[in-house]
Amino acid sequence: MNLSLQWVKDFVAVDATPHDFAAAMSLSGSKVEGYLCQKDAIHNVVVGFIESVEPHPDADRLKVCKVSVGKGKTLTIVTGAPNVAQGCYVPVALDGARLPDGKEIQTGMLRGILSEGMMCSVKELGLTLDDVPYGAEAGLLLLQETCDVGQDICDVLLQNDTVVEFEITPNRPDCLSVRGLAREISATFDTPLTLPTPTVKGGGGHINEMLKITIESPELCPRYTARMVKDVKIEPSPKWLRARLRASGVRPINNIVDITNYVMLEYGQPMHAFDYSCLTNGQIVVRTAAEGETLYTLDGQERKLTPNMLLIADAQKAVGVAGVMGGANSEITDKTTCIVLESATFNGPSIRKTALQLAMRTDASGRFEKGLDAENTIPAIERACELIEMLSAGIVLDGLLDVNITKPEQVRIPLEPDRINALLGTDISEEMMIRYLTSLSFVVEGSVVSVPSFRSDVRCMEDLAEEVARLFGYNNIAFSLSSGGALVGALSPAQLQKRVLGRCLRSQGYDEMLSYSFVSPADFDQISLPKDSELRNCVTILNPLGEDKSIMRTTMLPSLLMMLAGNAAVRNADARLYEIGIVFHPTNDKLPTEKTMIVLGSNGQGNDFYTLKGSIETICGLFHIESVRFVANTDGTTFHPGRCAQIFVGETLVGIMGEIHPQVLENYGLESRAWAAELNFDMLFALKGAESRYKPLPRFPAIRRDIALVCNKDIPSAAILDTVATSGCQLLESCELFDVYTGNQVPDGRKSMAYKLVFRHTDRTLTDAEVDAELQHIMAQLRQNHEAVLR
Numbered sequence: 001m002n003l004s005l006q007w008v009k010d011f012v013a014v015d016a017t018p019h020d021f022a023a024a025m026s027l028s029g030s031k032v033e034g035y036l037c038q039k040d041a042i043h044n045v046v047v048g049f050i051e052s053v054e055p056h057p058d059a060d061r062l063k064v065c066k067v068s069v070g071k072g073k074t075l076t077i078v079t080g081a082p083n084v085a086q087g088c089y090v091p092v093a094l095d096g097a098r099l100p101d102g103k104e105i106q107t108g109m110l111r112g113i114l115s116e117g118m119m120c121s122v123k124e125l126g127l128t129l130d131d132v133p134y135g136a137e138a139g140l141l142l143l144q145e146t147c148d149v150g151q152d153i154c155d156v157l158l159q160n161d162t163v164v165e166f167e168i169t170p171n172r173p174d175c176l177s178v179r180g181l182a183r184e185i186s187a188t189f190d191t192p193l194t195l196p197t198p199t200v201k202g203g204g205g206h207i208n209e210m211l212k213i214t215i216e217s218p219e220l221c222p223r224y225t226a227r228m229v230k231d232v233k234i235e236p237s238p239k240w241l242r243a244r245l246r247a248s249g250v251r252p253i254n255n256i257v258d259i260t261n262y263v264m265l266e267y268g269q270p271m272h273a274f275d276y277s278c279l280t281n282g283q284i285v286v287r288t289a290a291e292g293e294t295l296y297t298l299d300g301q302e303r304k305l306t307p308n309m310l311l312i313a314d315a316q317k318a319v320g321v322a323g324v325m326g327g328a329n330s331e332i333t334d335k336t337t338c339i340v341l342e343s344a345t346f347n348g349p350s351i352r353k354t355a356l357q358l359a360m361r362t363d364a365s366g367r368f369e370k371g372l373d374a375e376n377t378i379p380a381i382e383r384a385c386e387l388i389e390m391l392s393a394g395i396v397l398d399g400l401l402d403v404n405i406t407k408p409e410q411v412r413i414p415l416e417p418d419r420i421n422a423l424l425g426t427d428i429s430e431e432m433m434i435r436y437l438t439s440l441s442f443v444v445e446g447s448v449v450s451v452p453s454f455r456s457d458v459r460c461m462e463d464l465a466e467e468v469a470r471l472f473g474y475n476n477i478a479f480s481l482s483s484g485g486a487l488v489g490a491l492s493p494a495q496l497q498k499r500v501l502g503r504c505l506r507s508q509g510y511d512e513m514l515s516y517s518f519v520s521p522a523d524f525d526q527i528s529l530p531k532d533s534e535l536r537n538c539v540t541i542l543n544p545l546g547e548d549k550s551i552m553r554t555t556m557l558p559s560l561l562m563m564l565a566g567n568a569a570v571r572n573a574d575a576r577l578y579e580i581g582i583v584f585h586p587t588n589d590k591l592p593t594e595k596t597m598i599v600l601g602s603n604g605q606g607n608d609f610y611t612l613k614g615s616i617e618t619i620c621g622l623f624h625i626e627s628v629r630f631v632a633n634t635d636g637t638t639f640h641p642g643r644c645a646q647i648f649v650g651e652t653l654v655g656i657m658g659e660i661h662p663q664v665l666e667n668y669g670l671e672s673r674a675w676a677a678e679l680n681f682d683m684l685f686a687l688k689g690a691e692s693r694y695k696p697l698p699r700f701p702a703i704r705r706d707i708a709l710v711c712n713k714d715i716p717s718a719a720i721l722d723t724v725a726t727s728g729c730q731l732l733e734s735c736e737l738f739d740v741y742t743g744n745q746v747p748d749g750r751k752s753m754a755y756k757l758v759f760r761h762t763d764r765t766l767t768d769a770e771v772d773a774e775l776q777h778i779m780a781q782l783r784q785n786h787e788a789v790l791r
């Protein structure tokens with residue numbers, strides 16, 4: 001909301017500087033975004049009088065003028081304006097002047113003649129022909145106002161206002177008006193407020209003889225008020241009215257339209273004017289649209305209406321979209337002689353939905369959708385009629401039509417000073433509270449506060465306390481600590497674990513990626529997911545952005561591969577990416593099951609199966625999980641069947657990893673090999689082990705033995721390690737694979753795997769005999785379980 005300080009002074013005195021005014025209003029609850037002094041945009045431009053005009057001796061299109069600028073000073077100015085003439089008053093930018101577009105005027109030579117300034121056009125002053133109707137589209141602005149030579153042009157054209165921009169919250173639609181903000185200013189600065197009541201003479205017949213109003217949708221239009229004006233004269237508005245509209249950000253059009261806009265800004269009540277001759281049978285019908293009904297609105301576009309939209313119609317056709325925009329078929333034109341003024345209250349949510357559906361939000365709809373005071377319709381329409389008579393724009397008919405379907409009861413709230421002080425932590429007297437509330441137009445009778453109809457946001461004691469607090473001054477309320485225990489926000493253990501996990505992966509060279517939770521059904525085919533896979537059972541979005549984002553993902557692998565492909569497309573062929581995100585699985589309930597997953601992916605040089613496996617082991621280490629196992633999986637279609645493993649913690653499957661299948665790589669346009677893994681974060685977090693504890697360094701030395709086993713090729717190393725770990729040896733500290741060999745020295749169908757075994761006793765040094773006995777026991781278990789022998 002842009003507030004003209006010149007305008008608001010009609011109701012309340014404003015003596016503070018713009019800076020102090022903005023600070024005080026913000027502290028009292030009316031937040032100021034900024035302010036603009038119009039004179040700052042136009043500097044050192046004055047009224048000049050053209051004393052003579054002579055042709056330029058060296059340029060056919062230029063003229064040399066002698067221009068008086070006051071204080072006995074006459075300047076020589078060269079101009080090419082076609083309408084320059086002797087005896088005219090014009091705006092003159094003197095040497096050092098600054099114009100709204102940032103241009104600075106300096107004395108200089110023009111074709112050999114010194115030009116000591118510049119005579120200005122309408123556009124150069126930052127104005128339009130709407131602001132100065134008598135101005136010329138091309139050429140100088142030849143002033144028609146009564147003015148003195150040397151007078152500041154801002155004072156002549158009334159561009160000397162200060163405009164303050166307020167941020168009005170949705171719960172305070174009353175402040176979307178000059179009178180509403182004047183009320184706040186009066187309370188903030190404790191100065192008298194004058195809100196005059198409009199006076200209308202009338203005398204041009206009676207409205208009941210010419211107009212009838214019917215409301216067919218009272219739930220959407222609880223009140224509709226109308227007045228009529230005859231013998232209308234359509235012409236430009238006076239300068240003072242145009243200046244106030246412009247300061248408020250509204251373009252002047254003509255006197256009738258300008259008056260409706262002026263009243264909307266002053267009272268916060270949107271209004272509309274219809275050409276009476278366009279209303280069939282002199283009727284106004286407030287109804288919803290018929291199926292397939294259309295209307296050409298004032299912006300010249302045909303609008304397709306739906307049955308949920310509220311219309312203003314006559315006996316046969318729609319003439320406006322209620323609360324949004326009028327129809328072109330009832331527009332005020334130069335030929336209009338009789339008009340109907342509308343001042344109504346509409347259902348806010350209905351207006352908002354209509355404006356959004358038609359993509360035509362207006363100043364009026366923005367006000368109506370916040371919920372306006374139904375008691376404001378009559379004062380606003382009376383003010384419009386008063387202005388029409390003041391500007392001699394027509395003759396107002398006697399009487400008004402006011403269809404008031406519902407009239408809400410006035411809200412009354414007990415005044416409880418002790419509770420208010422306890423809530424605020426203050427010691428404000430009851431008399432001071434009453435003074436604050438009275439200044440805001442609340443009526444206090446005894447211990448009961450009557451809330452004015454325009455304050456729909458005040459409904460309980462806490463609301464009254466807020467009114468008292470903001471006028472007392474938030475900065476005047478003493479600091480105090482809560483009597484209860486302090487509530488300190490913190491991250492949950494799972495959130496902390498995610499942060500630690502992210503830092504760990506980034507330290508390994510992985511970059512975090514972010515992808516959408518909604519994907520395309522075609523992504524399942526891209527990763528060659530089997531038709532009967534349970535991952536294809538997904539949640540379908542009712543209002544998707546498009547087919548490519550119509551379902552909620554059940555796996556994050558498509559998103560990962562798409563990111564790898566995108567990086568490869570911009571020549572980042574060696575990438576490591578990760579994401580901690582959510583997948584969704586449908587249930588019998590309304591809401592799906594959400595699972596947090598970890599997805600890793602890499603391609604290019606420096607990446608392979610075992611590098612990815614090492615990253616997964618590091619992740620499990622962060623969760624203090626020691627019993628992680630990798631089991632070969634040959635059934636996959638997304639992963640290479642011979643280079644894929646399922647990841648187990650104990651007997652719980654927590655994820656899968658491996659090299660991406662060549663066909664899937666081709667589907668995504670990846671030319672190099674790629675590896676990926678997907679792990680269930682929720683499962684890992686549930687299986688999280690105890691925090692690591694310090695172990696003292698061993699006091700006694702270890703004995704290492706290396707063995708090379710020959711076994712069948714299909715036996716995985718994990719099976720050998722499991723057998724060793726469960727062999728029951730008490731002295732074995734660790735067992736680690738360090739070599740795998742197949743060749744001439746190993747029979748066909750067999751392979752050699754070499755392991756490092758470390759033995760240690762915590763209380764003494766082991767002997768070779770003890771280690772040999774342990775080793776023989778282990779070998780016996782390996783022969784029994786895997787037919788493995790020493791090489």
